[in-house]
Amino acid sequence: MEFFLDTANLDQIREVNDLGLLDGVTTNPTLMSREGGDWREQASLICDAVDGPVSLEVIGTTHEEMIKEAKDLVSFGPNVVVKIPMIPEGLKALKELTEREIKTNVTLVFSPSQALLAAKLGATYVSPFVGRLDGLGQSGMEAVDQMRTLFDNYAFNTKILVASVRHPMHVIESGLIGADVITLPYATIMQLMQHPLTDKGLAAFLADWEAFQAEQQ
Template sequence: MKFFIDTADLDEIREANDMGVLDGVTTNPSLMKKAGGSDFHAHIRKICEIVDGDVSAEVTATDFEGIMREARTLAKIHDNVVVKVPLILDGIKAIRALAAEGIRTNCTLCFSPTQALIAAKAGATYISPFIGRLDDISTPGMELIEQIVQIYANYGFETEVLAASIRHPMHVVEAALAGADVATMPFGVIKQLIKHPLTDIGLERFLADWKQYEQQAAAAGDGVGS
C-alpha cells in the first residue's frame, strides 16, 4: 500500500518525507486555504520538489472547458502532478479527454460504487472514495472501498483505489485489508501509525534495565564495552 499525506503544509510534508515512507501528496482547496500563501502553482511546485511521488492538485472549475483549461495548466507545473477532478458529469467528460492527452487524474469526492465504476471507465488514474465522510452520516465507508476493489478486480480496471478522508489508524488497517492501493491521511494519523503503548512501556523498561546494568558494571569496576 502506498502512503500519501493529505495536506498542503510544507513543514508537515517535509517531516513526513524525512521518515522515508511517503509516496505522494494530496491537496484540495480547503487544505490550500489552511496552508495559506498567495501563489497556488508555486506552492504545488514546492511540494513536488520535496516529494518524489504523485502530487494531486485540484481544479476549481466545474464546467468541461474550465476543467480542461485548469488541468492542462496544472499538469505543466511538474511531471508528478496528478490533476484532481470532481466526480460530476463534466468532470467525467474531462477525465476521458485528459486521459487521451496523457494527463493523469485523481477523481475525487466519490461516495458510491457506481461513481467509481464510471470514473474507471473514463480512465481516471486514481479514484478517491471519502470513507470518513460516509462514516459521519452513519454509512460504513469501508464497505465502499471493498466494493470498488472487487469491481475493479472483476473487470481489470487499472484505476488505483485511493482511500481518502481517513480519520484514524484503524481506517488505514481496514483499507489495507480491503485491498486499497493508496491511503491518504493527515500527518497526525501517519504519526499515530507508529505509536503503541506496549512499545513505549517496553522501551522504558529496556532503558531502565540498561541503566541498572551500567551501574552494576561501574560498581564491579568494569567499564561497559571495555
C-alpha cells in the same frame, strides 16, 4: 499499499519523506488555503519536494474550465495528477484528459457506482471518502470493498485511493481489502507508529540498562 500524505504543508511533507514513508501527496483547495500565501508557489514547491505523484485540484465546475485548469496544473511538474470532482462535467473533462494521457484523480467519490464510472473513463485514481461516509452512518469500508471487487472483475487499471481517513483502523481495513493507496493526514500517519506498550517497553529496557550500568561502577 502506497502511503500518500494529505496536506499542503511542506514541513509535514519533508518530515514524512525523511521517515521513508512518503509515496505521494494529495492536496485540495481547503488544504492550500490553510497555508496562505501564493498557492502557485506552494504547489511548485510541493512538486519539487515530492518524488511521487502530487494531486492538485481544479476549482472549475464546467468541462471547459477544468480542461483549462488542468493544462495549467500539469505545468508545475511531471508528477502532477489532476483532481477532478465526480460530477457530470467532471466526467466529460476526465474523458478528454484520459485521451490526452494526463493523469487524473477523481475526488468526492462516495459510491461504487461513481467509482465504476470513473474507472470506465480511465481515471488514474479514484478517491472514496470513507470518513465522511462513516459520519453519515454508512460504511465507508464496505464501499471500498465493493470498488475493489468491481475493479478486479473487469481488470480496471484505476487505483483505489482511500481518502477522508479519520483513524488508524481505516488504514488497516484498507490494507485488508486491498486498496492500492491511502492518503493520510499528518496526525494519522504519526499515530500508526505509536502504541503505549512500545513506550512502556522501551522505558523498561532503558531503566534496566541504567541499573545494570550502575552495578558495573
